[in-house]
Amino acid sequence: MLRMHSHDEFSSFVQTVDGLTARIRVPGGRVRAEQWEGLADVSERFGDGQLHLTSRGNLQIRGVRDEEAVASTLAGLGLGVAPSIMCAPLSPSLMALVDALVPHLPVSGPVVGIDAGDGAILAKGPDVGLVAQGDGGRFHLVVGGDPTGVVVSADSVVEVVTAAVAGQEVADLSVDRSEMVLPTVDGRQAPIGWMQDGEVVTLGAGLWEGRMEAQLARFLAAIETDIRITPWRSVVIHGLSDAVADQVVKVLAPMGLIFDANSPWLAD
Numbered sequence: 055m056l057r058m059h060s061h062d063e064f065s066s067f068v069q070t071v072d073g074l075t076a077r078i079r080v081p082g083g084r085v086r087a088e089q090w091e092g093l094a095d096v097s098e099r100f101g102d103g104q105l106h107l108t109s110r111g112n113l114q115i116r117g118v119r120d121e122e123a124v125a126s127t128l129a130g131l132g133l134g135v136a137p138s139i140m141c142a143p144l145s146p147s148l149m150a151l152v153d154a155l156v157p158h159l160p161v162s163g164p165v166v167g168i169d170a171g172d173g174a175i176l177a178k179g180p181d182v183g184l185v186a187q188g189d190g191g192r193f194h195l196v197v198g199g200d201p202t203g204v205v206v207s208a209d210s211v212v213e214v215v216t217a218a219v220a221g222q223e224v225a226d227l228s229v230d231r232s233e234m235v236l237p238t239v240d241g242r243q244a245p246i247g248w249m250q251d252g253e254v255v256t257l258g259a260g261l262w263e264g265r266m267e268a269q270l271a272r273f274l275a276a277i278e279t280d281i282r283i284t285p286w287r288s289v290v291i292h293g294l295s296d297a298v299a300d301q302v303v304k305v306l307a308p309m310g311l312i313f314d315a316n317s318p319w320l321a322d
Contacts, residue, residue, distance in 0.1 A: 066125065066135055072102070072116040076124050078133050079161070082141040082152035082168075083111035083283035090275035092131040094268040100124050105271055107264035107287040109178070110165065111140050135161050140180060142170035143282040143290040144245050144256065148186070151211050158216050166215060168193075173237030178285045182218045184211065185237065194234045195224065205230040244286030246315040248299065255299035259311035260288040260320040270309045277302060288320075 068075050085093070093113070097105055101124070102117035113133075118124050128134040137159035141152050148168050155166065167180025176183050176196060183196035184206065193211065195204040197218055204224055206214045217224050245258035264287030274281055274289070277298070282290040289311070291302065303313055312319055 067118065067121055070116070074118040074121060076101070076115040076118050076121075076128065076134075078113040078115070078128060079110075079136040079138050080112050080133065080283055081136050081139040081156050082149050083143060083285075084149060084152075084280050085113075085283060086280050087275045087278045089131050089133060090271045090281070092127065093133070094271040094275070096124055096127050097271070098268045100127075103268050105266040105268070107261060107266065107283055107289075109285055109287060110138055111143075111283045111285045112138070113283065137161055137163060138165045140165065140167040140175050140178060140285050141282075142168060142172075142175050142186075143258075143284045144249070145170040145186075146292055151184070151208065154212050155215060158212050159219060163219050166219065169237075171237065173239045174243040175285065176237065177239050177243065182215055184215065185234070192230075194232070196236070197224075201234045201236060203231045203233060205232045244284060244288045244315075244320065245290055246288065246317075246320065247313055248303070253295065254292075255294040255296055257291045257294060257299055257302060257313065258284075258288060259291070259306070259313050260286070260317065261310060261312065262319045263287070265310075267310060270306065270311070273306055273309060 093105055097103055097115050100118055100120045101115040106114040106116055108114060137156060139152050139155060141148050151168055164181030167175040167183045169175040169183060169185045171186040176185060184193040185196060186193055191208055193206045195202045195206055214224055244260060246260055247258055249256040279293055284290060307313055
């Protein structure tokens with residue numbers, strides 16, 4: 055039986071000790087440049103001036119003073135009510151699965167996690183998990199933390215995950231089967247630092263307690279590239295040249311981005 059999480063972010067707004075909080079689901083953690091600018095504006099005008107990253111790879115705006123204005127602005131940015139999908143932040147190709155799943159999943163349903171095969175996303179406890187095999191063309195299905203023995207092709211992901219989320223018996227579908235041992239992880243999994251792949255740089259950066267000042271969000275917008283929020287309350291910036299990456303580190307480290315994986319200010 056599918057085990058649901060009591061802390062799933064089902065509501066757009068919820069009352070907390072910080073006042074009214076807007077909970078913004080970001081499927082796969084992807085935030086586009088123009089969205090960062092809009093989020094900064096909303097946080098400053100109607101919230102506490104910060105964006106709060108969550109352990110589901112989502113966002114919160116706390117201390118909301120005008121619920122209607124925030125909801126309207128977020129809708130205009132293409133943000134707000136959406137299914138909860140975590141996705142391996144260092145595997146951009148897996149975002150194609152996120153995009154395929156979003157229209158078919160309920161906004162108040164279980165958390166779905168797409169793991170690159172290293173177990174990092176699986177360790178975050180998604181209700182329904184896909185664990186990549188090899189080059190990512192096939193995936194093991196994990197439900198409620200337990201392997202099902204079902205192997206899913208990329209073409210069948212929407213059908214199988216939709217069925218699993220709905221609590222249907224996936225064994226009745228036309229799928230392959232294979233035994234698997236769940237990958238295990240040790241230590242911190244947040245991708246932090248400078249990661250080089252040929253001439254392309256990926257930067258991973260943490261934030262103290264996942265708190266991002268609005269001004270920092272504006273600087274992220276200025277990079278003019280999609281940026282991924284991770285379930286470790288950090289961000290990953292893909293597709294940079296060496297020169298641009300160097301400038302990003304120099305400018306944004308003093309503003310609160312942590313590029314040192316050994317920093318005591320980081321916590322998973």
